[in-house]
Amino acid sequence: MQARADLISEELRERFAEARRVLVLTGAGVSAESGVPTFRGGGGAGVWKGMPFNIISSAGMLERDLPEVWAWFDYRRGLVEKLAPNPAHAALARWQERFRDFTLVTQNIDGLHQAAGARNVIELHGSLWRGRCVSCSSRYDLRELNEQERPPICRLCGNYLRPDVVLFGEQLPLGAFELAAERARACELCFVVGTSAVVYPAAMLPEIASRAGGAYVVEINPERTPLSDLCDETIQGKAGEILPLL
């Protein structure tokens, strides 16, 4: 698809120029142009050693086979560390200077928003770059831990670390969704970028912004999603081509 400025409606241009409180929810599609495989709709990350990702990325798998879960996330970390942010990440990092009150909420665990310069990102599903003690919940930056042993050991209590990500059936980090929901209620303009919008509670945020806050909701995705009908505008295209046009 050729990116063209006329994909952006006059209404959206005006709202974008006037908005003060803006919230963006991102998903795997925002990192697709960096080379990070998405979960659904093909792309190669959906299955690993014959296991669908909703099995290997699940609370049950963590209980059954923690070393295998580490192997899966070590593999993913190995992929992502070679990759760089794309123009979508860069555009969103600029928006934090552009708007008085800007909230970036991501379901992604790859850290590419932060690598592009985004600050105060609300990470709903954790981070590929952190480990967390299964016992005392101490968190470690895996880049600083320099620990080859799997599973790594907590320096404070000696128990195992697990990847600090939110697996299916697990609770989101304390307060993260509540903060995102509060910002969603308050925003005037809400963008939903590169998510299939099938995973909850993240997929509730645009609905909260629309119904509770009366925000204008814009979806950016090459495909339609269950949220498309709720949106005031859907722009069918790639995040890295559309976001820099705004």
Ligand code: BJW
């Ligand atoms: C592009 C593009 C380009 C491509 N530009 N776009 C209410 C109703 C029903 C179920 C539930 C519910 N509440 C809770 C649940 C259960 C469950 C859930 O939602 N299940 C549904 C799948 C049915 N939720 C949970 O378990 C959550 N926990 C929870 O709610 O706790 C409370 C609780 C506990 C116990 C019982 C009940 C409640 C936790 C969810 C954690 C999700 N974790 C994962 C894995 C993280 C670790 C890992 O990385 O392995 O997070 S799953 C996976 O999906 C990952 C993602 O963050 C998440 C969302 O995926 P995303 O980002 O949307 O990616 P894709 O691949 O799906 O879509 C990519 C999109 O990009 C596509 O649309 C493309 O078209 C598009 N695209 N190129 C723009 N260039």
